[in-house]
Amino acid sequence: MSVSGQRDAGVRFAWGEAGARACGGDLAVVVDVLSFSTTLTVAVERGIEVFPFRWADARAAAYASECGAVLAVGRSEARDGEVSLSPASVRRAVDVDRLVLPSPNGSTISSALASSGTTVLGGCLRNAASVARSVADLLDEGRGPLTVVAAGERWPDDSLRPADEDLWGAGAILAALDDRGVGGFAQEARTAERAFRSVRDELGRALVACESGAELIGKGYADDVAIAGEVDSCEVVPILEGERFVPR
Template identity: 55%
Template sequence: MNEAWTQRDSRIRFEWGPTGAGAVAVGAAFVAVVDVLSFTTTLSVAVDLGISVLPYRWRDGSAARVAAEQDAVLAVGRREVVAPGQVSLSPATLRGVSGVERLVLPSPNGATVAAGLAEGGARLVGVSLRNAEAAARWVARQVGADDVVAVVAAGERWPDRSLRPAVEDLWGAGAFISALVGAGLRGHSIEAGAAVCAYESVAGSVPTALGDCASGRELIAHGFPEDVASASEVGSASAVPVLSDGWFVAASDG
């Protein structure tokens, strides 16, 4: 790894996808994973409801087995929902659900990034536009004077499976980084600063921007406008998902 890519001299770092996570997470006290449409938005809704979430890699046939072993519900793909009360990657399916305490949540991007970082022992925080400010305030209370915070935008995938940088994740990362700076953390990288600028450009019109971006248009075209609406709930969540023993749970200040 080229050391210039690690942003090692910066206290707040920002990069994209699994490879970028590997570059900037080294030595970080916390790593924030951002996947606005929809892993970390769904994660935020789940933790708000007191549901523990296991991030799981996408389309792995072992997911059902793991869910059974963990006495958990397996979230299916959006288009695989066939009955009321079935949970999917869509955050809307969690609203009004009852009896779910543990959820295995696969996704091709956010969950995959989170699972990879967890294997390396990173202290993870799940960040969406719903909880970016609350997450930043919590992280700021935990870190020491010289601690590093890395922020990873999960992005999406092109048909050839290469990373497609997704502007909604740039906005989510920027909202979180902006709140970290507002909480007193200094020394962000140029890349982190660019994310802040991107968020500031849409901060007053997030619902419209999310609906107009490529990922939002895709979800709306496929019949999931409610997912875009859920992701647009800026600042609505106070619960902060943190990884503990492999599961995302609501953070405490202890």
């Protein structure tokens, strides 16, 4: 797959793990608004170290045991007081300082990029401005190129389903970079930035109406969608150091 047009740019945009690998770059921001990266920001701002993990099965339980961490279970499996991928459950959590967070999208992409030597940050609507500030500093230090990765969702055959909320989350970070005077955008990055600007004034309504948001609300997780829409409420920028996300 050729991405020569983006490889000439300092700021790139990609969908999913394959797109991120194709774009390359020494620095990446992984955006999975509903809900990995939103849950990540809630956890890290509470002082919780987050260990991303690809699989949500017995391997995750074994890994959590090795890390001395709590395992986040699936939303539908969570009992009262248990932590899940739901950011609302993490916000309510008590006595949790290490968390294994399985996710087929955000966790998988983060771990895959880190294994190739890429510096990985976690971004979403909640911390878009803070991520842009950190990224601008890193670019000034000579780090980069940058790829902002919209995680997307999965179809039943496990192929990538582009997700509006991740386009907007990536676009929010790119818009904040643009506002800071960062240049060198690939056309794909510019398109994501403009997509966010087009919906910014009605973002709450858009999150509720988009496919992923409507699905979560229908399953009783309206709080998670509301938390995801807390634009620029979080100053923490999670960075993946070794196997865990910590505040940068």
